[in-house]
Amino acid sequence: MESRSLSRRQMLRSAACGFGSLALSGIVARGARAAEALAVPTPHVEPRAKRVIFLFMAGGPSQSDLFAPKEYITRQHGKAIASPVGDDGQLRVGVPRFLPMAPVAPVRPRGQSGIMMSDLLPHLAGVADELCLLRAMVSDNKAHAPATLQFHTGHIAEARPSMGSWISYGLGTQNENLPSFITIHPPADVRTYGASFLPSSHQGTPLRVPGNDRESAIRNLRDPGAAPDAQRRRLRFLQGLNQRLLDRVRADAQMEGIIESFELAFRMQAETPELVDLAGESRETQELYGIGDSRTDRNGRACLMARRLSEAGVRFV
């Protein structure tokens, strides 16, 4: 199968704008040449960043505890204050009275820039001058689900492309064996990593850190019930059927796209398990990520995996 598919791909690539390459869009295109082929207009500011790792830590401590202490709240610590009421006279939350709470640990200026950071974040505080802290975000709705959706897509209710989809769409891929947007342990709402009106090859491929050997990182990445040979034989037969049908109807961009998607899936099968296998990382590195400590293991593995995927050329993790 490999040799035939390769030659067919070469054929498609050599035929400029062949019907096959159109259907493939960014997902299997290659580096700089792909960017040309996709005709992505050059942005007016040349981007220096090549890839993005985006950590969305739902449920983390609040900004007033970590980065932005509020003077009024600190002063009123422990005293009951009236609930903020909207200008429509409606209560903004479900209870009438609040007890304000001062930051749980001191928040102080750090580095030369004087960014405020809590004592709870000593490591982060040590690199304060390397960071850009944006304290200008607000959501249109305070409830978890809409605010989370807005954080990822810019809108609280409607389906819009997510941040990663835009990056994938704008920059294409750097690794033809992997999707250009991978999301690890994504929020429940699929729209947070959806492509909405962009081609769905730009939607995030969800990935989880396998908890044990039987789990695979990407859904359906393995065929646990079949020997590798059986799967290869089945695929060969299947692609043979597909090719014959294509010969029969003679040209079809959609079918070309499907055939190609099978090939990419097959390559992902081969490449991804190696990438997400953290065993090759040194013990020291693993410890730096908090792997092995039950409190930080899951998140640490996810972060280390994000680094590996990013190094492998995934645009947005």
Place this chain on the structure above:
Amino acid sequence: MDCRRITQTGGLLVALACAPAAGAEQVHWAFRPITNPALPPVENEAWPAAALDRFVLAGLEEAGLEPVSDADRFTWLRRVTFDLTGLPPTVSEIERFEADTSAGAHERVVDRLLSSRAYGERWARHWLDLVGYADQIGTSNDVFAEHAWRYRDYVIDAYTSDKPLDRFIREQIAGDLLPHESVEERAANLVATGFLVLGDIEIVEADKAKLKVDVVDQQVRKVGKAFLGMSIGCARCHDHKFDPIPQNDYYALAGFFESTSTVYKTDRGVWSDVNVIDLPETEAQRAERAGRERAHAARLAALKQEREACQARRAELDEQLKKKDLAPEERESLTRERDEKARRVGQINGEIPHAEFFAPTVPRAHGVRDARSPDDMKVTIRGNPRALGEKVRRGFLRAVGESKPQISDGESGRRELADWVASRDNPLTARVLVNRMWQKLFGEGLVRSVDYFGLPGEEPSHPELLDHLATQLVRDGWSQKSLIRSLVLSRTYRLASSHEDRAHAIDPDNRLLWRMHRFRLDAEALRDGMLAVSGRLKLSTGGPAIPLEFRENVGNIDPKNVNPPSFRLARWRSGQELERTIYLPVIRSAAQPGPAELRNVFDFAQPSEFTGQRAITAVPTQALFLMNSPVVKEHARALAARIANEAADEARRLEILWLTALNRPLTEVERRESSAFLEEAGDEAGDEAGDEGWSELCHALLASNEFLMRL
């Protein structure tokens, strides 16, 4: 003056320029009255089978093209069966059609398909895409839409019974205000208004004034898109940039929904909920409910009695356990029994509130009613409900003609709105509906932007054909079935989908229809098709999608809780995983659950949007699903077992397999290659019976392009 140019200068001007008073030539095609064009002359008189074919052929002849040959009968049968019912033809249906060479064979197939419930199930799903239907209210906190399924079943019934489309429209916009002759009709009318409420509503919005205008906005957008093919929402904040829809027209329409009650504030925290309407019952329904109520009361009494008994026995056991002189075995056994009783009491303490929460009631639905004091709406500046402009009198789109209805005091005017939308004189509605049907059957609309008939949208490829069909729809009493019947019996629908170099060079997008469009089956047809082929599809008559009767699926029903009642999908009804996809729960806040997971992979319509045409993509997650998912494997195994039952010898089995899965006879090459494949797979597995090899072969067929595509 040209409408398109004037648009740049602002909507109001355009509205004036495009008003019917202006010369017909200047009006955008979609706003012109629907005409009944004469059938065009064609050279090849022998080709057309139906009137519509003449329009297609005339277009082809003008471009110097001719249609490709007809599809073979197997392809046509598979095509029409999938298009009308979302399912493949069965082997016996194929054999019967193959044997029937008499005149009228095609007609008999089409009539059989149109009279099936599967037809209603298929076409209802297309409609639900335009509604943003889900079995969930909003997106936050997994709030179940307990009665949403009634609307889904209403839509299935409407298509199955061929409810006239003008009636279908009226009921969905104003069912609660329509006259009725029976209890059943009244109930259906009320359920129909679910159309207006079953979208993604931000029920956790704390600013209720904003929630209200957002709900109104959604209703305006939905009515505009589904029936009129217009993106009216753009005019919420400014005159429409391209279309003759001034901002005032938006508020004229919005006034109907401002005068309508859709949501209410609950007494749980900030939460709102969608209106729940009691439905009238027939005598039979009332009697049936009385039976359920008796059973419910008996069950509650039994539970309470059991709880008392458990508690009494537990107290007794506690007493006994206080004795010091118990033998160790006896102590152990008494302790076990005591713990068992305690566990059961805990269980009953959960079961009783659950049973009471879901106690039998009158049938209910999510729907709308007129607001207490209906009134015109004020312009909201940039959509801000507290920055109000002038009041705008309720009315219709000026670009579409007469715009100010007489609305009685104290009424929302939705009935008048429904009449205007469903009027034969509305130039948009019939065209939009006909074009939607065309797109589902031919792959692309005559107007390819099926949801948008505005100025920058595409012109129809065959404007006269579109009008011809719209006229026919109205003339035939807005019967969808009779229109679909004539579409699928046409020569154009019978064309092969094969490639032709010359035609492709002249018309690469096949706008002139020199061949049939091919497309990949959608998520429902794929899943239902696999179930049908593997012989496991289970018929259903509808009903609630989320099995709320299981306590494991219900969280958070305590009335004192600050959050609304929620669901999770921990347990399915037995056999539910074998029902058609339309009956499975549609979830907005997460991936589609359990047996519906295929929808996540194959471009299911996002249930917070309204869309008349889904994307069709080819991404590796789909390939991984087809290659590796346990679901497809299971279908393959079931299919292998099914054909093993039907024939013992390999040759016949292969023939049946090809007819079952690909709905056509096996070719000689395929027979040879399959034999070789089976032999190799069998040797490998050391499997005498060859079961594994057959499963593998079936798996390959189910993942093949020919199974995925509708040719």
